[in-house]
Amino acid sequence: MKIGFFVTCLVDTLRPEIAIASIKLLEDANCDVHVPSQQTCCAQIAFNNGDLETSKSIARNVINVFEPFDYLVAPSGSCLSMIKVHYPELFKDEAKMLERANNLSEKSYEILTFLNDILDIKIKKRFPATVTYHDSCSGLRELGIKSQPRKLLSQIKDLKITEMHEPEVCCGFGGTFCVKYPEISTNIVTEKSNDIKNTGADILVGGDLGCLLNISGRCSRMNIPIKCFHTVELLAGIDDCLPIGKTK
Amino acid sequence: MPNTNTEFKYKAREALKDEQLQQALVGVKQGLVNNRLDAIKVVPEFESFRNDAAAVKQHVLENLDLYLEEFEENAISSGAIVHWAKTAEDARQIILDICKQNNAKNIIKGKSMVSEEIRLNEALKNNGLDVVETDLGEYIVQLADEPPSHIIMPCIHKTLSQITQLFRKNHTDIHKADKNYSVADIVNEAREVMRRKFLSADIGIIGANFLIAETGSIVLVTNEGNGDLCSCLPKTQIITTSIEKVLPTLDDASLLLKVLARSATGQQITSYNTLLTGPKQDNDKDGPEEMHIVLVDNGRSKMLKTELREMLRCIRCGACLNHCPVYGSVGGHAYNSVYPGPMGSILSPAIEGLEKYYDLPNACTLNGRCESVCPVKIPLTKILRHLRNEQFKKRLNNKSTRFSLKLWSFFATRPKLYHRFNSLFINALNIYINILNRCSAIPVFSSWLKSRDFAPSQQKTFQQIWQSRKEND
């Protein structure tokens, strides 16, 4: 099957490893993965800031670029819900575009959902560690991603999953929210970091780079010794890459 | 018109530094959230109750005029007097006139968010009337001369010792200055003070949770019983309520009650649910001789025209506040509006203008936890985004936001340039961080770096890496 991989802007610039790991997992499952160079981002920033015209022109581009593929797969719940849930909303008054947006919506998947629900991949790895999973908001509430990452992770041998007190509470990232209201965002991510610390886990995993940058950045500042990874990085084997937010 | 309103940001900052407030908010974030969970755990059908409740409220909105007319007709035939108020000002005038006609001096009030919305207390006070809030929480914030900070728990931001001080100052006749007051002592003292007020009041003003079209009755939901005393003791009763509160039948009220208490306080049902129909009847030993119902519009019929329509389903349970990380961080007062939290971030700009409340729709991470608990399934994040769109169209957001958005969309709509820019950007960023360690000089990063560390993981973008892989193949 032909897959158009939607990199997402954050992964493209700040954490290419997530794309590399995703593509490895997809190719291991015999997918034919393409990364169209005509893609930019999903338009979330414009959409959440009320700029619908810009959102539409970006959405049109995404639809044009990814229509030819059997599936669109992206390593982020929030970008994917932009494409899957909000593109059809954007074009609700343009019949033709709406149909195309709906078609793309139907074949668009977040990576973990795709690996688990569509490909049903088997992970044959061993990784002795205790991890805790942060449910990023868009993925959880707009796409219903909850069990998939946990099922995939639990296939890794010797990996223990321990839950936070409140894994479903927002980390305070919220896209531009974290720079528009930095103090509030800091307060929220501080609580999240403490919740993570109290699990005693060595590793935090999640499905959205925005949240992971936010949490890893805060934990590092608070001297909480936790390593942050995107779930696919763990699934694909992380031996050779540094945790998110760490430099050599 | 450029927005200059920075009040929310300022108050939010102050709130974050207020240790007592932060302590109190833990009770919201954990206490109330857990109460709700415990209450719905034992009701497997809760989800379908939510669906039904949302459908009933939506149906009412779609036939609002008809149900209001039916309600009015039945209320009048039960002997009540129905008033219509287009604006807050109109509502205040109507109520002041009723007070005047009755030569009233002393007024007792049950909790009513509509009366807060129309700033009734201030108007009554300015006209020489003595008004006492009888809901304990409302009474406490009245003594402190503060607005409520939560729609169902008005004094959630106050600690016991702060409340004791307030009582000491105000109840000089009965307060024992040397005593260490417990919660029970405070409640008892308030009870004693309030009893005298109840029995000597001329008018009782209460709110209503629902209006029943079928019977012309109002439904009142409380735990303390103060609303019931307000409505059976004074000679005249005024009900301040708003037009969207009408429900078709009593059965619909049972359904809404099933979701209201569980979402609000986590009770299966509150202590008192009261159905009031008309004034006292022949030979009744108590009850008011006159029952006035003031139906307030104050922007609601206008909301019905817009994408904000679904917000009119709100039953004021407060669950969205309790589950909101922003409310949980800054509390209610930072919003500087009668209605705080997610529901307030929509209602306040809707009623009083997007300009005045610029920050409220923006101060939200769009995490959606509020709508996942809303008993009438209001799509809160969708409506908040809609408000942001309205603000954008009216050019209300500040220049630098608009400029950055423009700049970004210039690149985002030009793929080739976009990728070039990204590669340059990531290169430059690495140089800044690794060599100059100066990334706090870049605007976006400086507010990030105040509380968080940051490091990109590579010198290259993924698109660059992928390109070279394809060339090698």
Add this chain to the structure above:
Amino acid sequence: MTDLMYLNSKQRTDILGDIKLTLDDLGLRKERKKNNLIDKNTASKDINIEKFKKCIIDASATISIVNSPDNISLEVKTFLHDKNISSPIAIIDPQLFDEIDGHGLNITNEYDRNDITVSMTKAWMAIEETGSLIMKSCPRNPTSLNFLPDYHIVILDRNSIVHNMNQVWKELRESKKSLPRTINIITGPSRTADIEHTIQLGAHGPRSLHVIVI
């Protein structure tokens, strides 16, 4: 006054007219859909008194069950004794008054609203699902007696317990009389959690509620 009436009818027309226009213009009017599962299969089942009891207790009230009206006074005596109360019991309902009278209890049907410690009233119905008592106001049953006293004793006929609130409404509709001024649905004593989330009973209404089921 005429000004006010004029103003009122103008505002009424404005508001309703505005809503009508909106609903018609935007084509929003829709038929009502039936609710999914409101209290389907309960009506025929027997009342589970144990469940009712549990709900009453969960709501911080107390309950006792007696076999005949003759046993009420004894039950009340024990209750008052336990609470160490000697004040007279305010009872207005003449039938209830007669039933209690002459059993050595201190009762009165004339009381001062400023000073009323115990009251005793009759419930019209009750709801099994939530342990709620339904009190209907009438000359024999003034609402204030449910709220003014510190201790409230309620007499309930076992046969008047129904499963859910909708059955109460059904009964109301079928009784064909006009609605009473007040229907109180009472579940436990008065309470508040306004201060530091601490639940405190007896905010304004009764501090304690005792139900006697016959």
